[in-house]
Amino acid sequence: MRQMKYGYGWVLKFILAAILVGIGIYMIFANEVVYTITGVAIVVFSIFRVVPLMKSLNKEVLRTINLIEIIFDTIIGGVMIYIALTRDLSSEPIWGYVYRYALAFFFYARGLVFFNSVVFFGEKTEIPKFWVHIASLTLGTVIAILPNFDYGSVGLFFLFISIIGAGYLGYDGFGGYKKYREYQKEINDAKGKEKEKPVEEEKRPILDKEEEKRPYVN
DSSP states (O other): OOOOSSOSHHHHHHHHHHHHHHHHHHHTTOHHHHHHHHHHHHHHHHHTTHHHHHHHOOOHHHHHHHHHHHHHHHHHHHHHHHHHHHSOTTTOTHHHHHHHHHHHHHHHHHHHHHHHHHHHHOOOOOHHHHHHHHHHHHHHHHHHHOTTOOHHHHHHHHHHHHHHHHHHHHHHHHHHHHHHHHHHHHHHHHHHHHHHSOOOOOOOOOOOHHHHHSOOOO
């Protein structure tokens, strides 16, 4: 049996791409989903940073400041998840304000901690990282003061991200599917050549002429 050269990972990528787009569209109309996913994203972003961040910072004061930020962010994310699962967001407007200012605090605190570490404690940085945290400060401020900011705004952002992710998965899955079909073509071509190959007739041993003339004695 021939060993599989290519797997079926492209199938999973196509399915995940479809799910991403579906969830992105659904989030525009479902406030609870936006609330929950925002909370989950903040918790995941916070918890997964703990070990690498604590190991890479070389000053105790930096570790302390960043750990305090991570703890607050985790609490904010956990509260968002709890509110989304236990409260009626449509009939209680207060949770919209909680969501708005919690999200503003998350972005603003990230930028503030970063620039505090760079300016006052000599933490080295790169140009892209610098501009990302400028954007984080700006985003936190805009969310806090923008009068029309609501779940739908974040839902549109999630839809945009989901479309980008789905496009990436779809493109990667298309490449995998193309290789898979090329491999199938190679297999089929090899089988076709084997069928077209003529079957050699059984060759009888050629006897020496003298042996053919010699009479057989029983």
